[in-house]
Amino acid sequence: MSRTPIYLHLSDPPTSSGDAQPSLNPSVRKRSPLEDQIEEALQDSYNGLCLNITNDEWRRRWTSLCLTTPSPAEGGSVLMPLSDELKEQQRVAELWRVSDAFKKSEVNITKLEEAENIVGLASEWLELDSPDEWVRQDSELALRQELAYASYLNLATVVLPPPRNRQHITDYARAINGCFTNSPPVLSSYVYLTIRIPLSGARKANRSGSVTPGASSSTATAPTETDVNEIWEMWDTIRTICSYNQRLSVSLDLSYPLPPSKPLLDRWNSEPLRYIFLPASAFVANNRGYPVLPKATQAFFRDIIKHRPGVIVSGTDKGLHKTGGHTAYQQYIRYLEKTSPYVVASETPGSVESFATGYWDFLQAPLQPLMDNLQSSTYEVFERDPVKYSKYEEAIYQALCDRPEDSSTIICVAGAGRGGLVSRCLSAIASSGRRATVYAIEKNPSAYVTLQEKRDTEWEGAVQLVFGDMRLITPPEKADILVSELLGSFGDNELSPECLDGASRFLKDDGISIPSSYTAYLEPVSSSRLFRDASNSLSDVKGAETPYVVMFQAVNELSAEPQECWEFQHPRHNAIIDQNGLPLTNSHNTRSAHLSFQIPQAGIVHGLAGYFEAVLYGDVGLSIHPDRKNDVSPNMLSWFPLFFPLKEPVYVPANAELDVHIWRLTDKRKVWYEWFVEAFYPTSASSTDPPHSPSGVAHMSDTNAPPPPSPMVDAPALAPEGRFEDTREGEATVEMRVKIGQSSLHNPGGRSSWIGL
Numbered sequence: 048m049s050r051t052p053i054y055l056h057l058s059d060p061p062t063s064s065g066d067a068q069p070s071l072n073p074s075v076r077k078r079s080p081l082e083d084q085i086e087e088a089l090q091d092s093y094n095g096l097c098l099n100i101t102n103d104e105w106r107r108r109w110t111s112l113c114l115t116t117p118s119p120a121e122g123g124s125v126l127m128p129l130s131d132e133l134k135e136q137q138r139v140a141e142l143w144r145v146s147d148a149f150k151k152s153e154v155n156i157t158k159l160e161e162a163e164n165i166v167g168l169a170s171e172w173l174e175l176d177s178p179d180e181w182v183r184q185d186s187e188l189a190l191r192q193e194l195a196y197a198s199y200l201n202l203a204t205v206v207l208p209p210p211r212n213r214q215h216i217t218d219y220a221r222a223i224n225g226c227f228t229n230s231p232p233v234l235s236s237y238v239y240l241t242i243r244i245p246l247s248g249a250r251k252a253n254r255s256g257s258v259t260p261g262a263s264s265s266t267a268t269a270p271t272e273t274d275v276n277e278i279w280e281m282w283d284t285i286r287t288i289c290s291y292n293q294r295l296s297v298s299l300d301l302s303y304p305l306p307p308s309k310p311l312l313d314r315w316n317s318e319p320l321r322y323i324f325l326p327a328s329a330f331v332a333n334n335r336g337y338p339v340l341p342k343a344t345q346a347f348f349r350d351i352i353k354h355r356p357g358v359i360v361s362g363t364d365k366g367l368h369k370t371g372g373h374t375a376y377q378q379y380i381r382y383l384e385k386t387s388p389y390v391v392a393s394e395t396p397g398s399v400e401s402f403a404t405g406y407w408d409f410l411q412a413p414l415q416p417l418m419d420n421l422q423s424s425t426y427e428v429f430e431r432d433p434v435k436y437s438k439y440e441e442a443i444y445q446a447l448c449d450r451p452e453d454s455s456t457i458i459c460v461a462g463a464g465r466g467g468l469v470s471r472c473l474s475a476i477a478s479s480g481r482r483a484t485v486y487a488i489e490k491n492p493s494a495y496v497t498l499q500e501k502r503d504t505e506w507e508g509a510v511q512l513v514f515g516d517m518r519l520i521t522p523p524e525k526a527d528i529l530v531s532e533l534l535g536s537f538g539d540n541e542l543s544p545e546c547l548d549g550a551s552r553f554l555k556d557d558g559i560s561i562p563s564s565y566t567a568y569l570e571p572v573s574s575s576r577l578f579r580d581a582s583n584s585l586s587d588v589k590g591a592e593t594p595y596v597v598m599f600q601a602v603n604e605l606s607a608e609p610q611e612c613w614e615f616q617h618p619r620h621n622a623i624i625d626q627n628g629l630p631l632t633n634s635h636n637t638r639s640a641h642l643s644f645q646i647p648q649a650g651i652v653h654g655l656a657g658y659f660e661a662v663l664y665g666d667v668g669l670s671i672h673p674d675r676k677n678d679v680s681p682n683m684l685s686w687f688p689l690f691f692p693l694k695e696p697v698y699v700p701a702n703a704e705l706d707v708h709i710w711r712l713t714d715k716r717k718v719w720y721e722w723f724v725e726a727f728y729p730t731s732a733s734s735t736d737p738p739h740s741p742s743g744v745a746h747m748s749d750t751n752a753p754p755p756p757s758p759m760v761d762a763p764a765l766a767p768e769g770r771f772e773d774t775r776e777g778e779a780t781v782e783m784r785v786k787i788g789q790s791s792l793h794n795p796g797g798r799s800s801w802i803g804l
């Protein structure tokens with residue numbers, strides 16, 4: 048795994064940048080002082096420097112143009128006309144507003160060679176969210192001037208100052224969006240913007256956006272939940288107004304102590320993260336005097352490092368810690384990185400993390416093994432998962448052992464692929480000591496060639512092959528055990544129920560199916576990246592109405608745990624069948640679920656995460672349920688979760704409830720899912736509330752026993768659901784839910800995504 052880039056924040060860049068003396072030999076270019084500093088940083092194993100694009104001279108000029116000079120709105124009056132001097136100043140300021148260039152002495156970076164290893168900081172004193180409209184306007188102009196200059200220098204990323212004023216966050220956000228969208232463009236399309244967000248809240252950030260140098264953040268008070276929520280809401284407003292722009296990210300400033308609650312931190316897990324700011328003042332000294340991070344920051348850092356942010360350290364030369372010198376901070380960060388559970392796992396061969404490298408948060412269309420014929424390389428990937436096959440072998444072995452010792456068993460592998468499960472059947476037969484015959488059915492003509500090869504070379508004639516669709520063909524004898532692996536990430540989404548309906552024809556009445564059942568689970572999640580990629584992945588609405596297979600990383604679970612949607616059991620004994628033994632319709636395979644999730648922390652629902660759990664036989668199973676997979680089938684690689692995106696994000700405040708509706712639907716040709724979410728805010732009212740209150744709370748009579756509510760008269764205007772909670776003398780409480788948001792219905796009629804029968 049490549050190492051996290053670490054940058055050194057230079058608070059006092061060399062003033063004579065770009066003033067390198069020309070060499071007498073024209074082929075030898077003398078390096079500027081800034082280039083020397085970059086070289087020094089590289090030699091100290093930093094990846095580069097982080098510094099302000101402009102300096103104090105520019106700040107002074109801007110201040111005099113825009114703050115000291117009266118704005119054009121303050122034009123004086125007849126009684127108090129502006130002096131000629133002020134009028135001249137106004138004229139100069141207006142000329143700047145029309146167009147201006149930096150003076151060379153106002154910028155810290157002047158050359159392409161210097162810019163190469165630099166993370167640029169836009170001026171922190173810009174007030175894009177000032178209460179004063181003129182200051183906002185002039186800050187926006189100044190920001191554009193800096194960004195145009197950053198584009199000229201080809202800076203890869205510019206860090207923007209943190210938002211500070213909740214009242215004017217929309218002004219801040221609109222200004223940033225304008226930098227992306229205005230014509231002619233301000234930014235070159237190669238420059239990325241990132242917003243510095245103090246994790247402890249806007250109120251904690253001083254004018255420079257971070258803790259005062261030298262002050263120890265360990266002695267600072269922890270932020271309140273309100274502060275922490277407010278800053279996250281500000282970020283959410285900015286990225287929403289910027290339409291989840293791919294070139295906009297967040298950079299977390301850890302200058303102050305972290306919020307006390309982990310869920311408040313976890314939500315940053317689902318945001319596009321670019322840098323972590325770690326000033327020397329955020330470190331404490333260990334008992335040998337070396338700088339280390341406080342425990343909570345350590346844990347947060349070790350976890351967040353999985354998103355591969357760059358780290359920006361500052362104040363390392365201030366001597367805040369007596370041992371280790373200025374490089375001790377960097378060495379400690381490298382140590383945290385190396386010991387991060389994620390890094391350790393991804394470097395462990397055979398782990399899910401090492402297998403998933405390169406797949407994290409990558410949207411993949413689910414396989415359609417029924418409609419399409421899989422490639423040999425796809426089967427090869429399946430076969431790399433030892434866990435799935437050993438679980439199947441164990442299940443087959445147990446099923447065989449449960450049969451009489453002298454019995455002879457017919458095993459049929461339905462959907463044999465390249466024969467991975469067939470080989471496991473043979474091993475289970477051998478270890479159980481039972482007699483058995485194996486049939487392998489496969490409809491993929493190319494995989495059938497591999498099966499023939501294996502039959503002749505590996506299986507020594509112990510397996511009989513049948514080519515064709517299990518819903519149509521009839522093998523020579525009925526089976527005692529039907530083995531199949533037609534499962535998708537949501538259990539039934541590769542049409543296992545439909546295929547096994549057909550295969551049940553050749554299962555004996557007392558025969559068993561492995562798997563015997565599978566259950567689908569769902570939970571609401573937040574992930575700006577998945578939301579953005581799904582919206583952009585296909586034209587029209589299709590992208591956002593298609594479920595995707597995704598190995599989750601930048602995803603945050605919004606509720607405590609997934610909930611069960613539905614289950615399929617095999618074999619089915621109650622289907623109404625035609626003369627060929629096939630179900631007359633597929634309506635028995637439709638399902639629907641209405642789930643209600645408690646949402647403890649405010650968040651944005653970007654979609655739903657789908658998982659499955661299957662019972663193979665007895666207590667042997669497969670699971671990708673996040674809370675149970677490690678018990679049921681640890682380190683299984685074959686399935687990543689399914690992501691059902693939402694077309695429009697739904698905001699849920701803390702303690703809200705999210706109702707999820709999902710349907711599995713079918714017609715003669717296809718199966719598809721439709722989904723819809725509604726957000727509610729729970730509230731309660733007592734009988735003392737006035738009848739028919741405008742808030743929409745249901746009214747109660749004043750008598751001790753409330754009369755049964757009339758669906759017409761007592762129906763609340765806003766709150767669709769209410770129930771009596773508590774009846775005491777003269778008082779009753781009604782628990783209500785006020786609806787606060789909803790999505791549209793996704794994929795009606797399977798218009799965007801479906802699975803072919």
Ligand SMILES: C[S@@+](CC[C@H](N)C(=O)[O-])C[C@H]1O[C@@H](n2cnc3c(N)ncnc32)[C@H](O)[C@@H]1O
Nearest residue numbers: 416417462463464467468489490491516517532
């Ligand atoms: C997920 S793969 C599993 C392959 C193999 N059992 C394994 O675990 O390595 C599912 C296999 O079932 C086959 N299949 C799907 N639907 C089928 C059907 N109706 N009849 C026969 N084979 C089918 C596919 O072609 C594919 O080879």
